[in-house]
Amino acid sequence: MRTNKLTPYLFLLPGCVILGAFIFYPMLQAIWLSFTNYNMVSEPDFIKFDNYENLFQDELFWKTLKNTFIYLIGVVPALVIVPIFLAVLVNQKLKGIGFFRSAYYIPVVTSLVVAGIAWDWVYKENGLLNYVLDLLGIIAEPIPWLTSTDTAIFAVMVVTVWKGLGYYMIIYLAGLQSIPTSLYEAAQIDGANWWQQHTRITIPMLMPFVLIVTIMSSIAAMKVFEEIYIMTGGGPLHSSETLVFYIYKEAFDRLNMGYASAAGVVLFILTLIFSLINLKVMGKDKTA
Amino acid sequence: MKKKNLLLAMILVIAMVFVSACGNDDAKKDSKDNKDSEGKTEQTTIEFWTMQLKPTFTEYIEGVIADFEKENPDIKIDWLDVPAADLDKKILTAVSSNTAPDVVNLNPTFASKLAELDALVNMEEAVSDEDKKKYVKGAWEANRLKDVTFAIPWYLSTEVTLNNTKIYEEAGLDPEKPAKTYEEAKEYSKVIKEKTGKYGYFPSLDLSLVLQHMVVMGAELTNEDGTKAAFNTPEGLKAFEYFTELYQEDLIPKEALSGDQRNTIDMYQAGQVAFFAGSHFISQIKENAPEIYENTKPSEAITGDTGKKTMSVQNIVVPKQTENEEAAVKFALFLTNAENQLAFTKLTPILPSAVEALEDPYFTEAGEDAEPTDLVRITAAGQLDEAELLVPPMENYDELKEAMFDAISEAMLGEATPQEALDKAEKAWNDILAK
Numbered sequence: 001m002r003t004n005k006l007t008p009y010l011f012l013l014p015g016c017v018i019l020g021a022f023i024f025y026p027m028l029q030a031i032w033l034s035f036t037n038y039n040m041v042s043e044p045d046f047i048k049f050d051n052y053e054n055l056f057q058d059e060l061f062w063k064t065l066k067n068t069f070i071y072l073i074g075v076v077p078a079l080v081i082v083p084i085f086l087a088v089l090v091n092q093k094l095k096g097i098g099f100f101r102s103a104y105y106i107p108v109v110t111s112l113v114v115a116g117i118a119w120d121w122v123y124k125e126n127g128l129l130n131y132v133l134d135l136l137g138i139i140a141e142p143i144p145w146l147t148s149t150d151t152a153i154f155a156v157m158v159v160t161v162w163k164g165l166g167y168y169m170i171i172y173l174a175g176l177q178s179i180p181t182s183l184y185e186a187a188q189i190d191g192a193n194w195w196q197q198h199t200r201i202t203i204p205m206l207m208p209f210v211l212i213v214t215i216m217s218s219i220a221a222m223k224v225f226e227e228i229y230i231m232t233g234g235g236p237l238h239s240s241e242t243l244v245f246y247i248y249k250e251a252f253d254r255l256n257m258g259y260a261s262a263a264g265v266v267l268f269i270l271t272l273i274f275s276l277i278n279l280k281v282m283g284k285d286k287t288a
Numbered sequence: 289m290k291k292k293n294l295l296l297a298m299i300l301v302i303a304m305v306f307v308s309a310c311g312n313d314d315a316k317k318d319s320k321d322n323k324d325s326e327g328k329t330e331q332t333t334i335e336f337w338t339m340q341l342k343p344t345f346t347e348y349i350e351g352v353i354a355d356f357e358k359e360n361p362d363i364k365i366d367w368l369d370v371p372a373a374d375l376d377k378k379i380l381t382a383v384s385s386n387t388a389p390d391v392v393n394l395n396p397t398f399a400s401k402l403a404e405l406d407a408l409v410n411m412e413e414a415v416s417d418e419d420k421k422k423y424v425k426g427a428w429e430a431n432r433l434k435d436v437t438f439a440i441p442w443y444l445s446t447e448v449t450l451n452n453t454k455i456y457e458e459a460g461l462d463p464e465k466p467a468k469t470y471e472e473a474k475e476y477s478k479v480i481k482e483k484t485g486k487y488g489y490f491p492s493l494d495l496s497l498v499l500q501h502m503v504v505m506g507a508e509l510t511n512e513d514g515t516k517a518a519f520n521t522p523e524g525l526k527a528f529e530y531f532t533e534l535y536q537e538d539l540i541p542k543e544a545l546s547g548d549q550r551n552t553i554d555m556y557q558a559g560q561v562a563f564f565a566g567s568h569f570i571s572q573i574k575e576n577a578p579e580i581y582e583n584t585k586p587s588e589a590i591t592g593d594t595g596k597k598t599m600s601v602q603n604i605v606v607p608k609q610t611e612n613e614e615a616a617v618k619f620a621l622f623l624t625n626a627e628n629q630l631a632f633t634k635l636t637p638i639l640p641s642a643v644e645a646l647e648d649p650y651f652t653e654a655g656e657d658a659e660p661t662d663l664v665r666i667t668a669a670g671q672l673d674e675a676e677l678l679v680p681p682m683e684n685y686d687e688l689k690e691a692m693f694d695a696i697s698e699a700m701l702g703e704a705t706p707q708e709a710l711d712k713a714e715k716a717w718n719d720i721l722a723k
Binding site for chain 1: 376377380381383384401402405406407541542543545546547548551555560684686687694697698701703
């Protein structure tokens with residue numbers, strides 16, 4: 001009978017082994033590499049904190065860090081708030097609502113490479129967006145969305161938001177459907193209008209989901225890579241280059257694995273701090 | 289009882305995970321041991337990687353392999369085709385985990401990165417002088433980094449300008465006199481923009497092309513021993529000013545700054561650009577935009593005061609980790625011999641690096657019913673004598689390239705004057721070269 005106590009751990013073991021081998025071991029390895037000079041071919045060479053010192057002196061690192069924060073500030077509120085409205089919209093009992101739900105979800109399952117190239121066309125100097133704006137008489141000259149230092153990063157953000165909306169909408173939808181209808185019925189009897197019902201019932205009941213979405217979208221925003229890789233390559237003049245893109249370039253274009261690992265460790269710490277802040281702030285709100 | 293069985297099963301599964309995880313190494317060792325013991329007495333297996341040749345050239349490569357295996361019954365070739373975008377990473381991973389293939393098709397930029405790390409066989413020693421002479425001199429020399437020749441040249445290309453004759457006519461220009469120099473390119477662009485609203489020239493600034501343009505305009509990139517930047521001269525400034533002017537006067541598309549060749553080909557195919565250096569794309573244009581293809585007339589590369597023209601090279605390298613260097617080099621030479629190269633170049637618009645193959649009429653005479661593709665090939669081959677690798681392999685090449693691209697972008701965007709940008713690039717280069 002004693003074996004019984006062991007059984008749950010044995011069930012946990014395969015998961016732990018896989019996580020350990022493919023997540024934690026590489027993570028520890030990256031931390032170790034961040035203290036070395038490693039080019040993938042010769043043996044890593046221990047150089048203490050040199051990578052970090054160089055990193056903090058690198059203007060480009062600070063620029064990409066700033067861009068990452070701009071990205072975070074631009075993308076997260078949009079991804080936290082807009083999907084709530086979408087979820088409320090598609091939570092109605094209408095004929096063919098399934099169609100609308102899947103329509104909003106399609107960007108999520110679209111390959112980011114395909115979407116990136118399509119958006120690239122939209123943004124071109126002679127692309128769809130400039131054409132429409134010109135037709136409406138809003139602009140006189142085409143705007144070089146992806147090749148101007150003022151607009152490139154924002155143009156890419158739009159794609160990230162567009163792509164994420166459906167995913168977070170589904171999370172909220174699950175949340176909405178877990179709210180008992182009796183609450184709304186009671187509120188209606190008390191004479192609450194549509195707005196009051198949503199601000200007093202929907203939003204508070206959705207708070208745990210808002211927390212999840214905030215954390216998930218923050219992490220996603222800090223790790224953004226594909227959109228940038230495909231649409232701007234970080235340009236022009238690094239104005240749309242984020243930290244992950246910088247890490248990628250250092251690691252795979254320049255083979256500075258140790259240096260890139262150091263930047264990776266910094267990114268990890270920042271992400272961790274952000275998630276903790278989120279948990280603290282939002283967690284309190286929920287209990288209050 | 290049931291629980292005990294379950295426990296046993298769990299232990300078994302976990303044991304399997306561990307065994308298979310560790311097992312990989314053993315299996316690899318085994319196969320290597322086999323290779324060794326077999327290599328001496330029986331058969332050697334050569335692992336051969338190419339860059340994105342499947343499925344278009346499957347038949348050709350398989351044919352070459354079959355011929356080689358027939359001639360050398362003791363050598364077996366194991367062919368693997370890798371998508372171009374993955375090859376860099378795949379070869380790096382292979383080299384770092386000591387499982388490198390024996391023969392690989394790489395471009396010089398990436399090959400030189402591996403050569404910097406001393407991971408490639410020096411062909412200067414591995415190939416006989418007699419064999420060396422069979423290759424076009426410029427192509428052989430294109431693969432030198434310091435005193436090492438890190439690759440055997442496979443196929444080559446030179447830059448050919450593609451001209452959309454229809455736009456030339458719309459603008460009242462003579463398509464028989466396509467732009468030959470940077471100055472003409474600018475004048476033509478002005479006329480075309482004025483008359484048709486379309487763009488004339490679309491210079492690509494992708495990859496090493498900024499550096500190439502500078503060399504063609506007469507700038508030297510570094511001093512003799514490659515320790516200091518040497519481009520902060522009137523010639524270098526001219527190059528910066530040239531592109532800044534084109535960009536700011538809206539004579540070239542704004543996408544030029546994206547440094548992405550995809551934009552160039554897209555716009556040419558859409559009939560929005562009159563000319564660009566795009567000979568690699570001729571088959572693609574034929575397929576995607578047959579009307580534009582019909583109106584396409586190839587001409588010699590646009591050049592500057594130096595009259596220099598660029599040549600690019602695709603390579604075959606042998607990583608040092610190979611255990612069968614002799615067989616690997618033998619196969620590399622076979623793959624790149626005149627006969628095999630000629631057959632290859634007949635399938636696609638590329639030029640052979642073997643001197644003998646270049647003498648074939650296929651590269652010298654245009655028939656009556658010559659298509660744009662044929663003209664591209666003949667134009668390309670015709671300028672091979674004057675063409676050279678303009679940007680030699682350099683250490684920390686990627687950083688150098690980016691520093692220059694950043695500087696010229698700054699000038700083009702008007703965030704710095706061309707001279708300020710050039711000064712900045714010079715400083716950045718000196719820092720990188722001093723590493």
